[in-house]
Amino acid sequence: MECPKFAVSVDLVVLTVRDEALCALVVRRGVEPYRGAWALPGGFVLDDEGLEEAAARELAEETGIRPGSVHVEQLATYGSPGRDPRTRVVTVAYLALAPDLPVPAAGSDAADARWCPVEALLAGDELAFDHAAILRDGVERARSKLEYSPLGAAFCAEEFTVAELRRVYEIVWGARLDPRNFHRKVTKTEAFLEPTGATTTRDGGRPAQLFRRGSAEHLHPPLLRRTT
Amino acid sequence: MECPKFAVSVDLVVLTVRDEALCALVVRRGVEPYRGAWALPGGFVLDDEGLEEAAARELAEETGIRPGSVHVEQLATYGSPGRDPRTRVVTVAYLALAPDLPVPAAGSDAADARWCPVEALLAGDELAFDHAAILRDGVERARSKLEYSPLGAAFCAEEFTVAELRRVYEIVWGARLDPRNFHRKVTKTEAFLEPTGATTTRDGGRPAQLFRRGSAEHLHPPLLRRTT
DNA sequence: CCAAAAGTGTTCGTGCTACACCCATGT
DNA sequence: ACATGGGTGTAGCACGAACACTTTTGG
Known part of the structure; x- marks a missing residue:
């Protein structure tokens, strides 16, 4: 067929909440161009490999994250000529939301990999290619997702308390939420949380119920940021 | 660079509201594969051409639509090997929302182009490639957009009445809306509509005010479908 | 007992729904 | 006059914000 052919890659915006900050996974580039700079993990799509499949492969290769434990969705595609x-x-670009995981193992072409607060990454000028713009879009998508879907729980461990979930929202949105109203909202929303029956005192004070992620895909009504 | 290279194309889900139905622009394929079948308009991205740029070029080529009059946004990327x-x-894939336009002129490699109700396109099995899935995603995106953004007005002519805007919502969502409450909602929402000062009696009855699209990008609070 | 955090009840404001009602035109 | 649709007023309800208050643990 007579048409231009391009290299096609997948890049991953992998977000987690740790140390009271929203963090993204970045790798130190071991090859030119941008050798030594930070970049989003990613790589080229192989022949006979689907896009989603390529994203899952890169996620596993560069981070050791097993697919079942994270939420992955397509973010957007970037193809400016330069x-x-x-x-x-x-x-x-794919967006992945992960619970707080140990620092991942470096992959083949990544000299180093680490979690870095997105605030620092976006303020600085250290990211290779147009990865700062991709990261910005990913963070914005994640913030919206928390409003309209129960995906905040994707940042939590398998079993978590309402307070832990609330901290996720507060950190991702950068806003304080009323613990009592938040509790009522998430526990009353059908299929958002699934109670395990167990409790924990790891947050101090009265024992808190433990929950698992529920089966809901969307939130009706949404959990809105700022009431305007 | 040692990596696979792929052809990259853009496909357009161009939606409009006409004859009381949500319609998509489809072209009859003049070449193999799927010769004679309906397909979404689109084509290959050229060297040194950005993705958005390619989408705008295809839109102009195959439909004669001038860029300023429609809303265009990236929808998603599809790349299954088969x-x-x-x-x-x-x-x-790009999503375009357009006002009701005359049937566009056929492009170079499109034997024929026409508006077709999305309901028929999605019910049948006439679309080439995976274009039915792309169209489905585009329609779903458009439905959501009406909730959280003022883009319903993108389906209207430059000047329109509140009733015309309401018909758009009713047709896209497939639900009836209370005319009085809808009127209050859209006219009270800051920067959604910009009054022109003129009126029209084209809908019959008392003259209705004419509006232009306002400058708002988002709707707070949203205009929700079904109250659950 | 006290501190700390979980969870409940209650009040208040706001926005949506439903519908009664009036307004301004064409025929 | 009357039909038709534009537009306003208002009561009721649902839900979020704010916050007083009770519950259950650890120290």
Whole structure:
């Protein structure tokens, strides 16, 4: 077929909440271009490999994250002619929301990998390619997702308390929420949380019920930021 | 660089409201594969051409739509290995919301182009490639957009009445809305509508005020479908 | 007992729904 | 006059914000 052919890659915005901050996974580039700079994990799509499949493979390769424990969704595609100095590369970005995991193992072409607060990454100018813009879009998507879906729980461990979930919202949104109203809201919303029956005192004070992620996909009505 | 290279195309889900139905623009394929079948308008991205740029070019080529009059946004990217029988093609889908326009002129490689109700397109099995899935995603995105953004007005002519805007919502959502409450909601929402000062009696009855699209990007609070 | 955090009850404001009602035009 | 649709007023309800208050643990 007579048409231009481009390299196609996937890049991952992997977000988690740790140390009271929203953090993204970044890898130190071991090869040119941008050697030594931080970049989002990612790589080229292989022949006969689907996009989602490529994203899952890269996630596993560069982070050791097992697919079942994280939420992954397509974010957007970036293909400006000049975004990669080597050649034309179109990249499909994926957004992954993960619980707080140990620092991942470095992959083959990544000299180093670490969690870094998104605030620092977006304020600085250290990210390779157009990865700062991709990260910005991913963070904005994540913030919206918390409003309209129960995906805040994707940042929590398998079993978690309402207070832990609330901390996720507060950190991602950068806003304080009333603990009592938040509790009522999330426990009353059908299929948001599934009680385990167990309790924990790890947060201090009166024992808190433990929950698992429920089966709900959407939130009706949504949990809105700022009441305007 | 040692990596697979793929053809990259853009496909357009161009939606409008006409004849009391949500319609999509489809073109009759003049070449193999799927010769004679309906498909979404689209084409390959050229060297040194951005994705958004390619989408705008295809929109102009195949429909004659001038860029300023429609809303265009990226929808999603589809790249399953088998989605095009010829070779590996990754397609970036764009969603365009347009007012009711005359039937567009056929483009170079499109034997015929027409508006077709999405209901019929999704019910039948006439769309080439995975375009039915892309259209379904586009329609779902459009439905959500009406809730959280003032983009319903993108389906209206430059100047429109509140009743015309309401019909758009009713047709896209497939639900009836209370005319009085809808009127209050959209006119009270800051920057949703900009009054022109003129009136029209084209809908019959008492003259209705004419409005233009306002400058708002988002709706707070949203205009929700079903009250659960 | 006290501190701390979980969880409940209650009040108040706001926004949506439903519908009664009036307004301004065409025929 | 009357039909038709535009537009306003208002009562009732649902839900979120704010906060007083009770519950249950650890120290």
